[in-house]
Amino acid sequence: MVIGAGVVGAACAYYAALAGLAVAVVDRGPVAGGTTGAGEGNLLVSDKEPGPELELALFSTRLWREIAEELGERIEYEPKGGLVVASGEAGMDALRTFAVSQRTAGVQAEEVPGGRLHELEPHLAPGLAGGFHYPQDAQVQPALAAAHLLSAARRAGAVLHLGETVTGIRTRPDGAVLGVTTDRGSLDAPAVVNAAGTWGGEVAALAGVDLPVLPRRGFVLVTEPLPRIVRHKVYAADYVADVASGSAALQTSAVVEGTPAGPVLIGASRERVGFDRTLSVEVLHRLAAQAAALFPVLADVAVQRAYRGFRPYLPDHLPAIGADPRVPGLHHACGHEGAGIGLAPATGLLISRQLTQKQPELDLTPFRADRFAAFTAS
Known part of the structure; x- marks a missing residue:
């Protein structure tokens, strides 16, 4: 279950569906109705210093090229x-x-x-x-990219629930994720991916955890x-x-x-x-x-x-990506600030690796969602 139909949520759904998982995407609005629809479509490495975000960006740069080969001019890459x-x-x-x-x-x-x-x-x-020329920088049309990634995910079996608001995250007695409740009913899922962008903190709160987006x-x-x-x-x-x-x-x-x-x-x-x-x-x-x-x-x-x-x-300028150790079955894919479009493919693929219990290509420790205790306590 992916909460959010922006480009990051679309990438999560795309890679999870390609991996053979049963995928549902829920969003209270339309595809790309939030931050994605207001973005320029930047795919940048030029503005990032060495560290975890740059590693994520370089990985995403390669993945965007692969996506562009599949989707062609439809995403204006x-x-x-x-x-x-x-x-x-x-x-x-x-x-x-x-x-x-x-x-x-x-x-x-x-x-x-x-x-x-x-x-x-x-x-x-x-x-x-x-000046300095950065030949690895690129651009896509972000709303088109999100829409076509979701279309590809649907061809692989994903289901979209648009115009449906998530109102709660249901858990089992042991605290593990059971699914979500929405304004239309309930949806069962053993894993929930929080790809709600700017509203990622609100979704995290539905599961009883803090994420200071x-x-x-x-x-x-x-x-x-x-x-x-x-x-x-x-x-x-x-x-x-x-x-x-x-x-x-x-x-x-x-x-x-x-x-x-x-x-x-x-x-x-x-x-x-x-x-x-x-x-x-x-x-x-x-x-x-x-x-x-x-x-x-x-x-x-x-x-x-x-x-x-x-x-x-997010306070340290890094997104939250991966499993939340506080709630089994809850995964985060949000907090990318202005780099979400560029970092979407890497985020989606890394999430799918965790969901299928495969080794991610990058160390996700710097992106843990529970790293903010110092920020929230101050």
């Missing part, structure tokens, strides 16, 4: 690479240090002098000190359709620091990318304001100004719409 740029020499020094550490973990990072940036991105602003709001601007004037995923060096920050305050850093359909997507903002969906004009102005500073050609381009979503934030 683009292995277009990323370009991280710095305005001055201090920023370049920081990027060099970061890239050296990443290379030791298997990341391809190629320094690009300022004078050669226009070979990769002809419309970049002049005068930048340089918090929403971190972000906005994205969508321009009018354009010729392909932005070739890569392009962002400024301070984006990496924003991703790693635990601050609740507003942070914005330019992230610009083109799409196969024509519109340019502009992010990224981060702030912890609960589930407040108020449209912030200040954030939109900041994003537009930062994007135009990187790509002056965008200054006169019309923004057609803006959308917002909530990243599922």
Whole structure:
């Protein structure tokens, strides 16, 4: 039983169904109705320092290629690479240090002098000190990816229960999972996967355990359709620091990318304001100004719409993946913050390995859901 029909839940259902398990997916809304539907579709290794998350990202990079071979253009997979740029020499020094550490973990990072940036991105602003090209970065259309992963899971026998809210997790007298209750009845399952994204903490609470998932709001601007004037995923060096920050305050850093359909997507903002969906004009102005500073050609381009979503934030910036030792049969696959789309395949495959009692490809210890006692006690 998978709770959540976003891209992470879809990946869990996909790999579990391929492994021969009987799978049901339950979501109170439609497919990709939460964070997935508000994502840009980033599949990044460029923003991750060496450690468990980068190992997960590199594993997922390989799996996304396999998925793309199966699903083809339907998920708009683009292995277009990323370009991280710095305005001055201090920023370049920081990027060099970061890239050296990443290379030791298997990341391809190629320094690009300022004078050669226009070979990769002809419309970049002049005068930048340089940057680093990350050929392993890619992009998908996240809602399409979730939908087609679930379609493939259904072809392998999975069943979807959309528009059905989980109201409880049933357990046996010994505490092991028995199934779930919903607003329509009850569903039996010896294992429940919590892939509820930003609402993962609420689902964990239904099983009587604490998982301190918090929403971190972000906005994205969508321009009018354009010729392909932005070739890569392009962002400024301070984006990496924003991703790693635990601050609740507003942070914005330019992230610009083109799409196969024509519109340019502009992010990224981060702030912890609960589930407040108020449209912030200040954030939109900041994003537009930062994007135009990187790509002056965008200054006169019309923004057609803006959308917002909530990243599922955990205090140490690592997701919760795997069996919860506090409740036998309960598994978690949530808390990926802004990296959930990129990390979805690895998360799903690792969950399926546990469900079928096979050895996971990665050590799941850093992702244990019971690691937060220090955070919840403070």
